[in-house]
Amino acid sequence: MSSQRTVSDWKVWLLVWALGIAGIVAVMPYVIELQGLALRQAAAKASMSVPTILALSAVQGAVLLGICSRIGIWAARRVCLSFPILDAIAARKSIPWSGSAALAASLSGLVGGAFVVLIDVFVFAPSKAVALNDNQPAAWKGFLASFYGGVTEEIFLRLFLLSLLALGLRRLTLGADSRGRAVPSAAFWTANILAALAFGLGHLPATAVLAPLTPLLVVRAIVLNGVLALLFGALYRRYGLEMAILAHFSADIALHVVPPLVG
Numbered sequence: 001m002s003s004q005r006t007v008s009d010w011k012v013w014l015l016v017w018a019l020g021i022a023g024i025v026a027v028m029p030y031v032i033e034l035q036g037l038a039l040r041q042a043a044a045k046a047s048m049s050v051p052t053i054l055a056l057s058a059v060q061g062a063v064l065l066g067i068c069s070r071i072g073i074w075a076a077r078r079v080c081l082s083f084p085i086l087d088a089i090a091a092r093k094s095i096p097w098s099g100s101a102a103l104a105a106s107l108s109g110l111v112g113g114a115f116v117v118l119i120d121v122f123v124f125a126p127s128k129a130v131a132l133n134d135n136q137p138a139a140w141k142g143f144l145a146s147f148y149g150g151v152t153e154e155i156f157l158r159l160f161l162l163s164l165l166a167l168g169l170r171r172l173t174l175g176a177d178s179r180g181r182a183v184p185s186a187a188f189w190t191a192n193i194l195a196a197l198a199f200g201l202g203h204l205p206a207t208a209v210l211a212p213l214t215p216l217l218v219v220r221a222i223v224l225n226g227v228l229a230l231l232f233g234a235l236y237r238r239y240g241l242e243m244a245i246l247a248h249f250s251a252d253i254a255l256h257v258v259p260p261l262v263g
Contacts, residue, residue: 024058030148033141068155081166084242109246109251136260149252161198192234200224231247232247
C-alpha cells in the first residue's frame, strides 16, 4: 500500500506540476501588458530581450513550482488535506465530482471577488489607492491570467505553504505523538491566516510596478487578497484542493474579466 501511494503521489505531482506550468504560460499576456515598461527596463539593464527575460522567469517559476508542489503533496498527506479529483485522475479511477461542492466554490469565489472589487472602489480608491479596475488589461488576458491565479497560486499558497504550516503547527500543538492525527482547528486557522498574509504580501511587487508603495497600499494588498485567501483555505480543508482552485479561478474572473467588460 505504501509503495502504491508513493507511485500515485509521483503521478499526482506530475499532473499538478503540468497544470501549474500551464498557468505560468497563460499569465504571460497579462504580465506583458501590465508590466511592459518594467520588463523593457529590466531587459535593457541585463542586455537581453523581453522574450528572453520572460522565458527565464518562466523556467525559474517552473523549477520552484516543481519543488513546492512535491513538498506540498508530502505535507498534505500527513495532515489529511486532500485533492480527490487529482488523485482519481492519477489512479485512472472515476472522478468523485460533487456538483454541490463545485457550486459552492464557484459562487463563493464570484461573490468574494465582487466584494473585493467593491471594497477597493469604495474604501481604498477614494483614499488614493490604486483601484483594481483601473488600467486593467483586456478581458481575454484577464481570463488567461485567472488560470495562473486559480491553479498556480493555489499550488504555491494552499498545497505548499498552508499544508506545510498546518503540519508544523500540528506538531507544535500535539507534540511528538501528532503523526496521523487531525490538525486541531486552532492550528489550521492559524496556518490559514499566515498563508493569507503571505498571499497578500506576495502581491506587493506587482502593486509596486503600478505605484510607489505606501502603508495604505500595503494594507490594501493584505486586506483584499487576505479575505479571499481565507476562503480558499477553508474550501481546501473541507472539499479538497480542486475546490479551492475553482473558487480562486471564479474570484479572478470577477476581478480581472468582469471590470474590463463593464468599463
